[in-house]
Amino acid sequence: MQQAGHAQSGDQIKRSRRHEGPRNHLIAFAISIILTILAFAAVSIPGLSKGFVFTLLVLMAILQVLVQLAFWMHLKDRGHFWAILTMIFGALVVVYAVASAELWTWFA
Amino acid sequence: MSHAHAEGNSIESLERRTLEGRNKILGFWIFLGAEVVIFGTLFAAHIGLRSEVNFGPSGSELFSLPIVAIMTALLLTSSMTSVMAIQAMHRHDAKGVAVWLAVTVLLALGFLALEIYEFTHYVHEYGFDIQMSPFSTTFYVLVGCHGLHVAIGIIWISLLIGQLFKKGLTVVTAPKIYVASLYWHFIDVVWVFIFTVVYLMGKVG
Amino acid sequence: MAHAHAQASAHSHAHVHEHKKRYTGIMDWLTTVDHKKIGILYLGAGLVFFLIAGLEAVFVRLQLMYPMNNVLSAQQFNEMITMHGTTMLFLAALPILYGFFNFIVPLQIGARDVAFPFLNSLGFWTFVFGGILLNLGFFTGSLPDAGWTAYPPLSTMYSPGEGMDLYSIGLQLSGIGTLLGGINFIVTIVNMRAPGMTMMRMPLFTWTCFVMSILIVFAFSAFAVGLLMLTFDRIFGGNFFNPTTGGNVILWQHIFWIFGHPEVYILILPAFGILSEVIPTFSRKRLFGYTSMVFATAIIGFLGFMVWAHHMFTVGMGAVANTLFSIATMLIAVPTGIKIFNWIFTMWKGQITFNTANLFATGFIPSFTMGGVTGVMLAIAAADYQFQDSYFVVAHFHYVIVGGTVHGIFAAFFYWFPKMFGRKLNETLGKIMFWLFLIGFHMTFFVQHWLGLIGMPRRVYTYLDGQPGWNEMNFVSSVGALLMSVAVILLLINVIITMRKPADAEGDAWGDGRTLEWAIASPPPEYNFKQVPLVRGLDPWWLEKRAGRKEMTPAEPVGPIHMPNGSILPLIMSIGLFIAGLGIMYSQTIVAVLGFGVLIVCMVIRSLVDDPGYHIDPEELDSKGVKA
Numbered sequence: 022m023q024q025a026g027h028a029q030s031g032d033q034i035k036r037s038r039r040h041e042g043p044r045n046h047l048i049a050f051a052i053s054i055i056l057t058i059l060a061f062a063a064v065s066i067p068g069l070s071k072g073f074v075f076t077l078l079v080l081m082a083i084l085q086v087l088v089q090l091a092f093w094m095h096l097k098d099r100g101h102f103w104a105i106l107t108m109i110f111g112a113l114v115v116v117y118a119v120a121s122a123e124l125w126t127w128f129a
Numbered sequence: 130m131s132h133a134h135a136e137g138n139s140i141e142s143l144e145r146r147t148l149e150g151r152n153k154i155l156g157f158w159i160f161l162g163a164e165v166v167i168f169g170t171l172f173a174a175h176i177g178l179r180s181e182v183n184f185g186p187s188g189s190e191l192f193s194l195p196i197v198a199i200m201t202a203l204l205l206t207s208s209m210t211s212v213m214a215i216q217a218m219h220r221h222d223a224k225g226v227a228v229w230l231a232v233t234v235l236l237a238l239g240f241l242a243l244e245i246y247e248f249t250h251y252v253h254e255y256g257f258d259i260q261m262s263p264f265s266t267t268f269y270v271l272v273g274c275h276g277l278h279v280a281i282g283i284i285w286i287s288l289l290i291g292q293l294f295k296k297g298l299t300v301v302t303a304p305k306i307y308v309a310s311l312y313w314h315f316i317d318v319v320w321v322f323i324f325t326v327v328y329l330m331g332k333v334g
Numbered sequence: 335m336a337h338a339h340a341q342a343s344a345h346s347h348a349h350v351h352e353h354k355k356r357y358t359g360i361m362d363w364l365t366t367v368d369h370k371k372i373g374i375l376y377l378g379a380g381l382v383f384f385l386i387a388g389l390e391a392v393f394v395r396l397q398l399m400y401p402m403n404n405v406l407s408a409q410q411f412n413e414m415i416t417m418h419g420t421t422m423l424f425l426a427a428l429p430i431l432y433g434f435f436n437f438i439v440p441l442q443i444g445a446r447d448v449a450f451p452f453l454n455s456l457g458f459w460t461f462v463f464g465g466i467l468l469n470l471g472f473f474t475g476s477l478p479d480a481g482w483t484a485y486p487p488l489s490t491m492y493s494p495g496e497g498m499d500l501y502s503i504g505l506q507l508s509g510i511g512t513l514l515g516g517i518n519f520i521v522t523i524v525n526m527r528a529p530g531m532t533m534m535r536m537p538l539f540t541w542t543c544f545v546m547s548i549l550i551v552f553a554f555s556a557f558a559v560g561l562l563m564l565t566f567d568r569i570f571g572g573n574f575f576n577p578t579t580g581g582n583v584i585l586w587q588h589i590f591w592i593f594g595h596p597e598v599y600i601l602i603l604p605a606f607g608i609l610s611e612v613i614p615t616f617s618r619k620r621l622f623g624y625t626s627m628v629f630a631t632a633i634i635g636f637l638g639f640m641v642w643a644h645h646m647f648t649v650g651m652g653a654v655a656n657t658l659f660s661i662a663t664m665l666i667a668v669p670t671g672i673k674i675f676n677w678i679f680t681m682w683k684g685q686i687t688f689n690t691a692n693l694f695a696t697g698f699i700p701s702f703t704m705g706g707v708t709g710v711m712l713a714i715a716a717a718d719y720q721f722q723d724s725y726f727v728v729a730h731f732h733y734v735i736v737g738g739t740v741h742g743i744f745a746a747f748f749y750w751f752p753k754m755f756g757r758k759l760n761e762t763l764g765k766i767m768f769w770l771f772l773i774g775f776h777m778t779f780f781v782q783h784w785l786g787l788i789g790m791p792r793r794v795y796t797y798l799d800g801q802p803g804w805n806e807m808n809f810v811s812s813v814g815a816l817l818m819s820v821a822v823i824l825l826l827i828n829v830i831i832t833m834r835k836p837a838d839a840e841g842d843a844w845g846d847g848r849t850l851e852w853a854i855a856s857p858p859p860e861y862n863f864k865q866v867p868l869v870r871g872l873d874p875w876w877l878e879k880r881a882g883r884k885e886m887t888p889a890e891p892v893g894p895i896h897m898p899n900g901s902i903l904p905l906i907m908s909i910g911l912f913i914a915g916l917g918i919m920y921s922q923t924i925v926a927v928l929g930f931g932v933l934i935v936c937m938v939i940r941s942l943v944d945d946p947g948y949h950i951d952p953e954e955l956d957s958k959g960v961k962a
Contacts, residue, residue, distance in 0.1 A: 042216070043212065043213060043216050046209070046212045046213075046216070047209075050205070050209045050212075053205055053321075054205065057201055057202075057205065057321075057324075060324075060325060060329055061194060061198055061329065063329075064194070064329045064332055064333050065194075071333055071334065074333055075330055075333070078325050078326075078329055078330060079325065079326075081325070082321050082322055082325040082326075085321050086318050086321050086322070089208070089314060089317065089318055089321070090318065093208065093209075093212050093314045094311055094314050094315070094318075100145075101158075103155060103158065103159075103520075103524055104155070104158040104161075107158050107159055107161070107162035107551075108158075108161070108162065108165065110162065110548070110552060111161075111162040111163075111165030111166050111169070111552060112165065112169075113639070114165075114166050114169065114552050114556065114592070114639060115165060115166065115169030115170075115172070115173070117592055117639065117640070117642075118166075118169055118170050118172075118173035118556065118588070118589070118592060119169070119172065119173045119176055121173065121177075121585075121588035121589075121592065121643070122173035122174060122176050122177030122178075122585060122588065123173075123176055123177060124655070125584070125588065125643065125646075125651040125652075125655055126177050126582050126584045126585050126588065127177075127582070128650050128651075128652075148525065148526070151525060152449040152450065152521050152525055152526075155449075155520075155521050155524060155525060156449060156450060156517050156518075156520075156521045159516075159517045159520050159521065159551055160517055162551055162552065163513060163517075163551050163552070163554075163555040164555070166551075166552050166555035166556050166559075167555045167556075167558065167559055170555070170556050170559040170560070170589060170592075171559055173589075174559075174563065174574060174585060174589075177582060177585055178573075178574070178580070178581065178582065178585070181573075181579070181580030181581070181582075182580075183573070183579040183580050259566070259570055259571060259572055260570075260571035260572070260573070261573075262573055262579055262580060263573040263574060263576070263579060263580045263581045263582070264580075265573070266566065266567075266572040266573045266574055266581075267574065270562070270563070270566060270572070288938065288941065288942075292941070292942065295942075296944075301944060305941070
């Protein structure tokens with residue numbers, strides 16, 4: 022079986038996930054819960070402008086997603102260069118699609 | 130014999146120990162990139178068409194935030210339990226993996242049941258079906274696509290639990306379980322955007 | 335113990351009994367998971383679709399040869415142009431390129447197969463059945479007819495027959511295959527390169543495969559959603575693009591072109607890669623500016639996603655949007671220009687051999703450049719208001735696709751034919767074919783620039799007599815098409831007579847091979863490399879030859895070689911999806927459920943039944959590394 026050269030070095034042992042407990046993941050869980058509650062709360066508060074609420078909601082959603090990607094999906098760990106690149110490129114294409122649908126479909 | 134190398138002195142975790150395992154994980158991440166574009170395009174269509182209700186009900190009339198909150202709680206927790214399953218896998222605790230995966234499936238079934246109830250409620254109470262308006266079409270296709278992914282995930286993880294009992298934790302089954310948990314987290318990531326963009330923003334108007 | 339087994343191998347520890355399933359003859363081809371055989375299958379199927387699409391083009395040109403002609407009715411004409419475009423792009427060009435990538439890329443990186451051999455086969459069969467579905471219209475009497483771009487509301491409410499359903503579902507199915515292939519190539523290139531082959535030592539052909547695959551993963555997914563929306567609107571009463579209920583037809587255009595523009599870069603990048611292999615080999619000189627070529631490829635891929643709305647300048651997006659896309663489009667000309675100059679500098683002062691492969695490669699340079707410069711003209715948004723929907727656009731894209739991709743494909747065909755089939759194609763026939771094709775191609779499409787400029791719209795099934803220039807130019811254009819057909823027939827004859835000759839080509843068939851595929855036999859043995867080679871630099875085979883060696887330095891001792899078993903499941907899964915597609919099209923729920931059921935059962939079987947493959951022992955290999 023051929024290899025593409027995955028050498029292990031000393032400091033990589035330290036960053037390996039093998040002996041990590043669930044602590045970081047539980048913190049990510051807590052953050053997700055808090056952000057979710059805040060999001061639901063934001064739409065229940067009367068008197069806020071729609072634009073402000075929408076911006077807040079989107080920012081909190083992005084934050085929660087980044088936390089879940091980093092911790093639960095291990096993007097912060099070693100060996101995820103291509104995974105991160107894939108997610109960034111995918112997000113970019115989504116930006117193009119959303120921009121098209123929002124900006125350049127309805128005309129005055 | 131299948132467990133002989135589980136305690137090997139290799140530093141890599143079980144799912145990354147073979148070339149096949151590493152290939153599967155990278156391949157799945159690329160597939161997730163494709164899924165990002167798929168859901169993103171569906172979101173774009175929804176964002177562009179959400180105000181076209183064709184004299185039918187809008188989101189603010191339809192959506193019940195308490196139910197959405199419960200569904201979110203169920204799915205989020207199921208994502209956490211799938212993390213615990215992988216933790217168990219890295220401790221070589223096959224029984225723990227099976228238990229946590231089973232809990233994940235149960236929570237997911239709860240989510241799906243609520244969603245099916247929600248959809249049938251809309252159709253029966255409001256006549257809000259796919260054909261009513263662009264808003265209804267994008268709603269059902271986007272949220273329904275996500276629900277379909279949940280259903281597929283439930284079947285997939287259930288089959289994996291079965292395989293776990295038959296074959297145990299090996300360098301062959303470990304990548305499958307790891308990849309399934311990546312899929313499951315991704316489903317929750319998409320749901321974060323769905324409850325935000327479709328339900329919360331839809332409720333506001 | 336072989337280094338290759340130092341890491342735990344799932345298959346050497348498997349407690350499932352290892353055995354080789356020996357298929358022969360047709361069954362071998364139906365069940366193969368070998369990238370070389372799958373590559374040949376892709377080439378074969380792609381060639382068949384190429385011929386069909388070419389025939390469709392001939393019909394189009396026959397109809398337009400004379401004014402007020404009646405070779406085809408208006409409806410039939412619309413069907414022919416739609417099928418010609420759709421078949422050429424999705425079922426001919428891309429699969430043929432996949433055929434070359436499948437066969438050659440693993441060899442170029444020193445691998446024994448792609449990352450997912452089973453998925454490779456599945457990708458091929460879904461492509462085939464998607465293509466069959468798309469072409470079913472020839473038997474049902476209702477072909478897709480709304481152009482390859484399928485704009486609603488023409489493709490929805492104004493195309494009530496089954497034709498466009500074949501389009502939306504057939505392309506969805508073949509798109510799955512394309513997506514699987516793209517993922518496969520990326521993982522193969524990232525994870526399975528031989529020791530010493532860093533990414534900046536990969537051949538350009540592999541690099542373009544890599545970037546193309548990334549484009550495929552992200553672009554085809556968007557198209558899949560667009561097709562899904564089209565299917566919902568057509569079959570399930572959806573309202574995505576229904577203007578009467580508040581839907582938006584421009585949404586389709588955005589989604590289609592967010593896919594459609596990267597699609598054309600998906601088609602041209604491989605041709606760039608082919609040129610970067612053929613030209614250095616037959617100039618006996620290394621590629622000029624390797625690093626800049628790699629970066630240019632990456633930039634073209636990246637920018638390719640940011641220019642899609644140049645297909646929509648006249649839709650009304652406004653001046654700001656038009657300007658942004660106009661500038662972004664012109665920017666792409668820069669890295670492309672870098673590539674063109676690098677090929678010319680490669681040939682400069684080289685010892686050039688003008689065989690057929692190199693003729694096509696060299697012919698690419700001026701032809702594609704002409705297409706490129708008309709592209710810059712089209713990129714000027716204000717000018718595009720005049721060019722849009724005229725034959726000027728038709729001329730432009732045929733220059734870049736035929737002058738570009740097709741020339742590249744023919745060059746690759748002559749270049750790698752000995753590697754794949756052990757014999758070289760006949761050079762005399764090849765040269766005649768080249769000149770016929772070149773002359774025919776320019777006859778057909780050069781005059782179309784003028785036709786567009788004097789006002790002939792595209793997608794019209796006939797034109798009035800007496801318009802100055804129209805009759806003559808259309809006539810010339812049609813004659814050119816006939817010349818190109820003769821050229822293609824000559825190619826077929828060439829293949830047939832060549833396959834009758836003995837397969838006695840050398841491993842380094844052209845003598846001047848630079849990359850790893852030329853370091854092994856022609857055709858290669860089942861397992862490609864007896865020992866995975868050690869790569870010391872760019873053009874690794876050339877380096878070894880310059881150092882006086884006759885073989886690559888191995889990176890591992892001789893040991894048992896692990897091979898995957900073939901499987902009939904991919905074929906069955908594709909048939910299941912085909913049946914499901916038909917069920918959806920005709921709203922027969924039971925048929926659809928049955929089709930999906932077949933798919934799911936096969937997936938479960940594949941997952942539950944472990945198939946560890948088999949090993950080839952060193953004793954079975956003779957001294958040349960060929961299996962006894």
